[in-house]
Amino acid sequence: MTTTNVRHDGGFSLVEMVIVMALLGTTLAVVFGAVNVLTLSASTSTEESAAARDLSYSMELLSKTLMGSTVLYAGDNQIVVLTQVGSSAWQVSSITATTGVAPATRGQLIWERWSTDASGTAQNGVSPIIWVMSDRNMNRYTTPPTALFTYYTSTGATLTAADWISGAGAQAPAFTAVPMGGYTVTGITRIRLHIMSAFNAGVHDDYRDIVLRLVGS
16 A cells, blocks of 8 residues: 655745744844944934034134134133124124033034124123034043143244233123133234034044234233
8 A cells, every 4th residue: 555645735834934034034134234334324424524514614714703803812712802894893702612511521612792892892781692603512521621722922932821811801791701811812923723523432623723913902
């Protein structure tokens, strides 16, 4: 008597199902891994581009402002200048690198501006225009901190810290926010602007030497 084994095609065996699931899992892991890598790469690229854009934009605008201004107050991370913006119009600007509230790891680069007269005196009740140029500033978060501004004399020597220049604080009510102590304003003929901008775990930085057209009083 002959016995015939008949295979029914109504489904998959357990072994076949295990093999298919293993292959499917491997394929999905590879696909999702590639997508994750591409997403992280795109995010890093976007952050780096934003940092470079902040850096370039800030450097150009602030350089032009400082070049044609009279220095009223000079510090490592803040400068206050007077700029003529029209035939009979002037503006006081405060450019500052700040620190954030802990546990912040980035600060801001802030440009505040007020309308003033030729002496730098702001009108009573005038509110400043506050412009956060960057929220990824790293000047005060490097080790050691990197000064936003460094000042030089006509001989090229670096200025050393000196007392607050007499009278500067009285020229505008808004100056009360400026800390005491700074650099000798009359000695400044050249300023180095050094901006640091963070992206993810990296930092872009650039500096520019600016020769002043108007020496501070």
